[in-house]
Each structure stands twice: as C-alpha cells, then as structure tokens.
Amino acid sequence: MATKPGHPAAPSPDRDNPLFNQSLEKGLEVLRAFNGVHRTLTLPELATLTGMTKSSAQRTVHTLEALGYVDKHPQTRRFRLTPRVMEIGYNYLAADALIPVASPYLSQLAAASGETANLTEPVGLDMVYVAQLMTAKHMPVLTPVGMRIPMYCTSSGRAYLSTLPDAQVREMLEQSERVARTPATLTDVAAILARVEECRTVGYASNEEELFLGDMGLAAPIVNSQGQAVGAVHVSPPASRWTMADARKRLAPLVQECAWAISRSIAH
Template sequence: MSNPLSEAEDSPLFITSLAKGLALLAAFGAGRPSMNLVEMAEVTGLNKSTVQRSAYTLEALGYIAKEPQSKRYRLTPKSLEIGSGYLQTSELIERANPYLHELNRSTRESCNLLEPSGTDMTYVSRFASHKQISIHVPLGQRLPMYCTSAGRAYLSALSPEEAAAIIARSRLVAYTQNTETDPSRLAKIVRKAHGDGFACSNEEYYVGDIAVGAAIVNAEGRPLGAVNIAVPFSRWTLKDALADLAPQLVNTARSISNAARGLKPLVSPATG
C-alpha cells in the first residue's frame, strides 16, 4: 500500500520546514502540556537544531511561549486560531448543530459530532449533559475508531475492505478490560453495526462510559462522520441505552444526513 505522505514529501511543492513546525505544535497535548527542546525532539523525531529553530519561530509568531521559571514551552491562546477556523466554517457542523442540540435537549445527555482523522475520530461539536459530567472531552479530542461507538458507526458505513484497512492500520490497545482488540471480532462488530444502523461501546475506552453512535452519510452513502450519545455507567445500563437512546440517535443521524446530502467527505478512508 502506498504512503500518501511519503509521495507528497517527494513533490517540489512540499514545504518541509512548514511540516516540521506543524508537527511541533501537534506534539503538545493533555499528556504533554509543556516541553523543553530535548523533549520536543524526542516526541517529534526531529533533531535538536531543527526543533530549536522551529520553536524560536513559533514563539516569535506567538503560538508558543516559555514559562518564566522553568523555560519550558507551552501553547498560547493564539494556537487556538489554527483549529477554531474549522469549527467556524465547517458546513457539516453548521448543518448538524440544530439537530444535535435538539437531541441534547430531549435526552439531557452528552451528544457529540465526530469526524474522521486517520484511524481516529475527532470531536468537532459537543452539547454537554445537563447532569453531572464525569468525563471532560474538549473539542479536538481524538479517540480511536476501533473501540468507540462513533468510530465503529463510521466504519460500518464504509465497505468491508475499507473498514478492515483502517482497523489494520490502527494501534489496537486495550484501554480497559472491556476493550476489544481482535481484528476478526472487530470486523464482526462493525458488520453488526451496519445491520443495526448504530454501534455501541461499553467501557472500552473510558471506564464507566457507555456510548451509542450512528453514522452520518451523504447522498452517495459515503460517511461524513458520526454522532454519538455518551452516558455514565452510574445512571445507565447498556441495555437501557440501546433501548432508549439508540432510536433517538438514529433518527438524529438520518436528519443530519438529509441536511448534508450534498456534502463530500473531506478525507479519504484509504489515506486518512
């Protein structure tokens, strides 16, 4: 299988320094809120000289800053500009939000819109539960497709070959004792989700979290993303969630799909 990134890097249009700077920005996250130059080099695989130049440039532009005492780098609020533009201009988010908001009002539980990013799904819209929230999930958070309801719903709308290819590229990690990591069993779960019209996960990524997901498709039947409802184990059982929440979620996914009929997927499942 060809690597689209490797092919792009061979093009005279590819700006390597820009790619390295973006890799440095992407290296920051919940597990790495701050880093020094050595840590940046370790995480990105770039040499220290490249990291030093990239960090200097990003600091001069205002995207990262040094902590006064430790001299470690952190992202600044300006870094939000890079991703927030998408949230403000996405046609899918704009068309989905009214339906997602209504679902949130009806269920009073956390309702989310996610879109594919490689082998993950990314939260792009979220209406939080009216009740106590046990798990904070910010916009931009990425979760693996194979063990999440939204990811499985998205996979179920692809061809079996495309879904299998994504699972094969995934790093199959057991996040909890319930996480399914066997590719053949995951394929069966995806096939079942295709027949049911929705997918579920029961404490497979977060302990205490139950979720139901349904795919959003365009007029050609190609998946654009997925919606899901996440509820805590303290208030719900999987059986009750499937009986009560799944029908409402499927109706919402159909409404959004109708509103998004003319949209095209932004990424190809083959390339991520």
C-alpha cells in the first residue's frame, strides 16, 4: 500500500507473514486517512488516499460504519469519524505508565516556567503529545494531546534523537521528508545533526520558529533505567514573550531538571 500524502512514516509491515491481517491494515488506513485537512471524505477520496480499490474501500468503510467508528453525514453523504475512535487513543493514555509518573513534575515545570509543559513520546519519525500541563497564558499554537510533530525540526524530537547512535540518527533523518515548515526550518541532515550533537553537550535541544512561526522549543530527553529514551519534556516559549537567549538561560535548566526527575522516578 502506497504512502499517503501527509501520513507519517510507519514501520514496514511484514505482509509475507501468514499471521498478517490485511483487512485490519485496510481498516486502520481508512481511520488514519481522516485528519485536520480531510475532516470528511467521499468513498473515491478514501480509495485514493489509502491506495485501495473503490470496492475494497467500500467494504472497509461499511465495516467501520457498522462498528460505529465512521458514519455518513445525512446531508452531504460524506464519511466522517465518530467520537468512538477516541476510545482507542484514550485506552493508550490510560495504560501508559509514564504519564502518571510525569504529571506532577510537568505541573511543577509549568508553575516554575509560566509556560505550558509538554510530554511527548516517539512514534516512527515523529513525536506525539501524550500529556500537557497548561498555563493561563496565551498559546500562539494549538498543540493538543494526540498531535504528532516531526523529530527533525522540533526540540523534543532532537532531544530524543540525541540519545541514539549517530548512524541511527542519520538514517532516521534521511528517511524524514524534512520539509521547510517555515523559512527558519533546518532541512540539511548535517545541520540537524549538529543541533542533535549540541543537545548531547548542553543537555537540552532547541528549535527557533522551525515548526511554527512565533513558536520556539526547549526540550530534554527522558531515559529509563537502561539508559534508553522513552520520551521528552519540552516547553514552547512564544517569541512574543521570550528571546531564545533568555529562554536558554531561564527555561532550559527547568526543562532539564524536570526530565531528570522523571527519568529518576521511572528508573526505580
């Protein structure tokens, strides 16, 4: 099945394995076809986005509709996701042991920094928001739990990458699309590797308006007792309130302390 526009890279499925269920794969592809750009879809659009034939897409959508994960708008006749889809994501969050451990430390970070504290975990070549402690201050960019952001141009992604061997980091960066999200986005592999190496030296990663204009990022990795990264903590100070120099001086130590405290807690 071809990679769809806007879909992050996923692990290559072992389709030759007799245990591999292609019908389930198709169902998940249909669910993943809906997003902020494609809020509703027709059957032909679903077939195009998923790389299925129209008949295969029809059978898959009918099954998902019968199960309550998809429905059809009564006026437009376009398909859309139902709230039942959220059960799957919620079940992951409820079972994730890292979130309850990290939450009190994220709360402390938000209170000390005055900025929203975020916990992200790696998924393929992306980081996904799994917890967030918000402040009352205005946030220029909406980043809800469940949102995915690319590793190559984000502080949390670079913090995670900093814990991996150079060869693996390079391979992951080369596999990434490395689209210029803003005029400031680094897309050259060597330039991004330099930022990852800087994180190893100073203990935190950064990005300055590389993902969203007006939005910066400072992050530190969370590692388990085996020294393996399981996620990252980050804050996103807006350029309207912070310069990068001030953020590095005042916020970076708080982010590092938060990540270290979480890492120490999960190591025991």
